[in-house]
Amino acid sequence: MATRAELREELVKAGIRPSVQRLAIFEYVRQSCQHPTAEVVYEALCDELGSLSLTTVYNTLKLFVDAGLISMLTIDDTFRCFDGNRCCHAHFRCDNCGKIVDLQMKKDFLSLVEGLDTYSVNDAQLYLKGLCPACKNKK
Amino acid sequence: MATRAELREELVKAGIRPSVQRLAIFEYVRQSCQHPTAEVVYEALCDELGSLSLTTVYNTLKLFVDAGLISMLTIDDTFRCFDGNRCCHAHFRCDNCGKIVDLQMKKDFLSLVEGLDTYSVNDAQLYLKGLCPACKNKK
DNA sequence: TATATATTTGCAATGATTTCAAAAATGAAA
DNA sequence: TTTCATTTTTGAAATCATTGCAAATATATA
Numbered sequence: 097m098a099t100r101a102e103l104r105e106e107l108v109k110a111g112i113r114p115s116v117q118r119l120a121i122f123e124y125v126r127q128s129c130q131h132p133t134a135e136v137v138y139e140a141l142c143d144e145l146g147s148l149s150l151t152t153v154y155n156t157l158k159l160f161v162d163a164g165l166i167s168m169l170t171i172d173d174t175f176r177c178f179d180g181n182r183c184c185h186a187h188f189r190c191d192n193c194g195k196i197v198d199l200q201m202k203k204d205f206l207s208l209v210e211g212l213d214t215y216s217v218n219d220a221q222l223y224l225k226g227l228c229p230a231c232k233n234k235k
Numbered sequence: 236m237a238t239r240a241e242l243r244e245e246l247v248k249a250g251i252r253p254s255v256q257r258l259a260i261f262e263y264v265r266q267s268c269q270h271p272t273a274e275v276v277y278e279a280l281c282d283e284l285g286s287l288s289l290t291t292v293y294n295t296l297k298l299f300v301d302a303g304l305i306s307m308l309t310i311d312d313t314f315r316c317f318d319g320n321r322c323c324h325a326h327f328r329c330d331n332c333g334k335i336v337d338l339q340m341k342k343d344f345l346s347l348v349e350g351l352d353t354y355s356v357n358d359a360q361l362y363l364k365g366l367c368p369a370c371k372n373k374k
Numbered sequence: 375t376a377t378a379t380a381t382t383t384g385c386a387a388t389g390a391t392t393t394c395a396a397a398a399a400t401g402a403a404a
Numbered sequence: 405t406t407t408c409a410t411t412t413t414t415g416a417a418a419t420c421a422t423t424g425c426a427a428a429t430a431t432a433t434a
Binding site for chain 2: 389390391392393399400
Binding site: 117118147149 | 382383
C-alpha cells in the first residue's frame with residue numbers, strides 16, 4: 097500500500113504533473129481491487145474533490161494508461177475498466193454476476209507465445225470468462 | 236477449409252436453423268483470417284445476399300458466439316471483431332497500424348493460471364499489444 | 375505582477391451496438 | 405395446397421460509453 101507521497105513521486109517520475117485531481121484518481125485506482133470504471137472513479141471522488149468532471153476522469157485515466165502506470169481492461173465488451181495492480185495476473189469475468197477477479201499466474205504470459213521476437217510488446221492481458229465458484233454452485 | 240455443407244451441418248448440430256443469411260455469415264467468419272467486424276461482414280455480404288440488415292449481422296454473430304461457434308475479440312476498445320479460428324491462439328494488435336494477427340501458443344493458456352479448479356471457464360483470450368515487426372522497423 | 379502554458383470543466387457530438395415493431399420466410403397441421 | 409403459428413429478418417430510432425471542443429481555471433515563469 098503506497099503512501100500519497102510515493103504515488104505523487106511516481107507521477108512526477110513519469111513526467112506527469114501531480115494535480116489534485118490526478119493524484120486522487122491515481123490513488124483511487126491503485127488502491128482499489130475492484131477494477132473500477134471511469135464512472136465509478138468519478139462517483140467515488142466527486143465529494144472528496146468538491147468538483148470533478150467526468151471528462152477529467154476519462155482524460156486522466158488515458159494519461160495514466162499511456163504512461164504505463166495503470167492498465168485498461170476490455171474484458172467486458174460494454175465498458176472499460178481500470179486496474180492499478182502492477183503484478184502479472186490474469187482476469188476472470190463471471191458471465192452470471194459480472195464480477196471481475198484477479199487470478200495469479202504461475203509464469204508470465206509471454207513465455208507461452210511463439211514468434212514474438214520480432215514484435216515489441218507493451219501490454220498483455222489474459223481474460224477468462226465463465227462462471228465464478230459462487231454462481232457455478234447456484235446453477 | 237470446410238465446405239458449405241459441413242458448415243451447415245455444424246449449425247444444425249448447434250441447434251441453429253441454417254438460414255441463407257446465417258450460413259453466409261458463418262462461412263464468411265470461419266474462412267476469414269482478418270478478424271472482421273460486424274460492419275465488415277455486412278459490407279462483404281450485402282451484394283451476395285441481395286438484401287441484408289446490419290442488425291441481422293449483429294444478432295447472428297451474437298448467436299454464434301453464444302453457441303460457442305466463433306469467438307468475439309475485444310482487443311480493440313472501440314469495436315468488437317470476430318474470429319472463426321477454433322485453434323488455441325493468442326492475438327497481437329499493433330498500436331500503430333491497428334492490424335490484428337494470430338500468434339501460435341506453445342501450450343494452452345489455462346495451464347499457467349492458478350486456482351482455476353473451482354471456476355468453470357467458457358472462454359479464454361490472450362491479447363498482446365505493441366508494435367508489429369513492420370511498424371517497429373519504421374520507427 | 376503580468377503573461378504564457380497546462381489543466382479542468384461541462385455540454386454537445388460521436389459512433390458502435392441494441393431495441394423494437396413490422397414484414398417476410400419457414401414449418402407444421404389440416 | 406392452404407392455413408396458422410413460429411421463427412427470422414429488416415430498418416429506423418434509441419442507447420450510452422466515450423470523445424471533442426472551447427471556455428474557464430489553475431499553475432509556472434519571467
